[in-house]
Amino acid sequence: MSALEKISQWPVDNVSGALISPGGVETLGETAREYDIKSVTKPVVAMGIMLAVEEGAVELDQPAGPEGSTLRHLLSHASGVDFDSREAKRPVEDRRIYSSAGYEWAAEIVADAAGMAFEDYLHEGLLKPLGMNSTRLEGSAGHGLISSVDDLVKFASEVL
Template sequence: MSVTKLVTSRTILGAVENGVLDLDQPLPQLPGVTELRSVSVADLLAHRSGLDHEKREFTRTPHTRRVYSNSGYEILGELLAQRSGVPFATWVAEMLFSHLGIKRKMRGSPAWGMHGSLRELLAFAFEAACPRFLSLELFAAWSRSDGIQLPGVLPGYGFHRDNAWGLGCEIRAAKDPHWTLPDSSPDTYGHFGQSGSFLWIDPAIRLGAVFLGQERFGALHKQLWPELNRALREVGKNAQRA
């Protein structure tokens, strides 16, 4: 599900690095959106465009609130395909998956359509922690807060005055409640999905974790994830000491 957005955003930033897309230039027309407003690729990546969660219409003025938007990520996939003449799934395979030894193809929505195994999610997690296929500048933009303090709702965890986001990753910052551990560093980044899966990296302790779920996200995940993450972190710390 939405852990897919990490893959999509890394692919989009790879296209930016190759000069196919521009991060900050206003887009004259978004695919499937009738109203013209000044938004950029960066706005879409960081959920600050004002687009609705699912519909291709603006529900907020851009840059005033962080509206978590599947439609924005689907538009990003279409934009890249239009600009390059190459299907988005091919970009994912050649820009990212082929380098990570992942033979799977992305099928379905760039916002939530990725399927894969735990081994494949781990391969991506290592790249998410220690980038080899993206410049350090763009990796920082992906994995750190964009510095724009916007209010918004984190799905499943409610309203936050600073719903911090990078150009792809959700940033823990001061959010409480949150799906990572309460004492995770504010710089912790990653994503969770409605499939009950997650990926997080805490750069302060140089540890991360992934979980591949089989049950739709709900109250039980919110109850059990703190203890699961605590156990995963302890395993990681023990491995570091060994």
């Protein structure tokens, strides 16, 4: 049984997915349907932030977040901030703490450096060039992306 066949059996109202292989893309369900993709937001946002690094707007090792932390620490969940709080729960690099707040903080730093809202920066720099027309950031840079399987295939193909 293929991975796509397995997800077709999930007891939910809507299922869609894609399998990317050297032979092409195999899909299941309504792949154009938009979903709130929660934490899959983070890799897309990280790619947008890395565009800002590439453009020289920000640097991975610039101070960012709590004292002693950098943009790199925020992106790698090593800044010490908690999931939904910017308060340092642990010292920098003491332990990785999965953090949407860290991604929100990183996105604000890019927005300030670029002089535009992060959702606009992400759209213009990444989503639009990849043709991710049904993807948009609504709210948190840690978990606020709306997207479709079709668009995520474009993103994953770019990463691959």
